[in-house]
Amino acid sequence: MKGKTLLVLRHGKSDWGTGHEDFHRPLVERGRLGSQKMGAWIKRQKLVPDAVLSSTAERARATTAAACKAMGVPLSKVRWDERLYAAPVEDLLAALADCPKSAHRVMVVGHNPGLEELIDYLNEGQIEVPDDGKVLPTSALAQLEMIEDWTKLEPGCATLVSVTRPGQVPDDLAVDDEPQGPVPDYFFTQSAVLPYRRIDGQLEIMVIASRKGTRWVIPKGVKEPELSLRDSAGKEALEEAGVRGRLDEEPIGHYDYKKWGGVCHVAVFPMEVSESVPEDEWEESHRERRWLEAGKARSMVDERALRKLIDKLAKRVGKR
Structure with missing residues (x-):
């Protein structure tokens, strides 16, 4: 049998x-x-x-x-x-x-x-x-x-x-992020979170491993049609990095990158992290996440415009 x-x-x-x-x-x-x-x-x-x-x-x-x-x-x-x-x-x-x-x-x-x-x-x-x-x-x-x-x-x-x-x-097995056939227009509008905290007055930025583990990124994803850019960013922070916190009302800036034969436009929202969820509640816990001094985090991300946003956040938080 x-x-x-x-x-x-x-x-x-x-x-x-x-x-x-x-x-x-x-x-x-x-x-x-x-x-x-x-x-x-x-x-x-x-x-x-x-x-x-x-x-x-x-x-x-x-x-x-x-x-x-x-x-x-x-x-x-x-x-x-x-x-x-x-x-x-x-x-x-x-x-x-x-x-x-x-x-x-x-x-x-x-x-x-x-x-x-x-x-x-x-x-x-x-x-x-x-x-x-x-x-x-x-x-x-x-x-x-x-x-x-x-x-x-x-x-x-x-x-x-x-x-x-x-x-x-x-x-990268999830089908939502690799659409089959023509890519819907809304896929090119995205939002991201720049997670940060202050330890003894020192600013730290969180970066996470990319899906294939080949580089360091910040939590980012397609803006879901039913959500605002800000709410979509918060959702990505929880799912991709396993963190919650206070999101700024407005993005600190934007950056672009090429994908799916077009250009994705990303709005970046600073988040002062107040909680890291347990491993069994973190949807993408197979990723690695690191807290780094702002200068180190800046050097580890690829996008030049994102590096400038990390500098901008460091100056803003340093004035508080």
């Missing part, structure tokens, strides 16, 4: 501040992007499933939609199963038993604690629990291999091959 693969994907990070009841709680943007990255990773690893089963809760639906888009799997192939919402192991096994017999690779999208209990039930041997106590945090994907038929899943019948978190997946 040909071996089978089970992909277990937990829904992305959801929004607890909406006031919606649990079933209707939506994803936050970080949850959508994390789910999209996992779908892109699945495609890159040539693990695209033959069948997808998903909980009908809003956050699971949105996770499935984002992952399937990145994998190139049409939503018409998804089996939306009410049994998967807050499901115990028994219901998860029952849903898997209803998979097409011809499916050799199946992905199930759902919720904890049921998904972690399913992995523990199927895995042969003891699972090593990470230091943060989470076997399957939000947007994480477990890969299990087995031989048994979907209707005959018994305790210990599978081997846990890997658990992959979105922070371990390189950003």
Whole structure:
């Protein structure tokens, strides 16, 4: 019998501040992007499933939609199963038993604690629990291999091959930043954050590794149509650098660079950083981030106009 693969994907990070009841709680943007990255990773690893089963809760639906888009799997192939919402192991096994017999690779999208209990039930041997106590945090994907038929899943019948978190997946797999076909005009309007802090009166600037780790940059991205330049910049600071703080109301300046056959225009907003989020909450924690003296940070970035903006910030902050 040909071996089978089970992909277990937990829904992305959801929004607890909406006031919606649990079933209707939506994803936050970080949850959508994390789910999209996992779908892109699945495609890159040539693990695209033959069948997808998903909980009908809003956050699971949105996770499935984002992952399937990145994998190139049409939503018409998804089996939306009410049994998967807050499901115990028994219901998860029952849903898997209803998979097409011809499916050799199946992905199930759902919720904890049921998904972690399913992995523990199927895995042969003891699972090593990470230091943060989470076997399957939000947007994480477990890969299990087995031989048994979907209707005959018994305790210990599978081997846990890997658990992959979105922070371990390189950003350049995300499809949003590398559009297929003609590039929309709005992609050329971007915003960035110049993160800074003062330690014993000394100004420090944060720089982060680029997506491919080949140079040093500041948090930057396409201005999303529904956000202002300033709000979009704050979003990039949290996702790319894992920092929050006070953003200036107006940009300190702009710089341009060439991409996609055109010129991107970037508005740069200073941010006095007040918080660095924990590693497991930082969407792009695979990147390196460094706090540097302003002159050192200036020397590490490529864009001449951005270097001038660092000088301008140093003069401004020095007068406070």
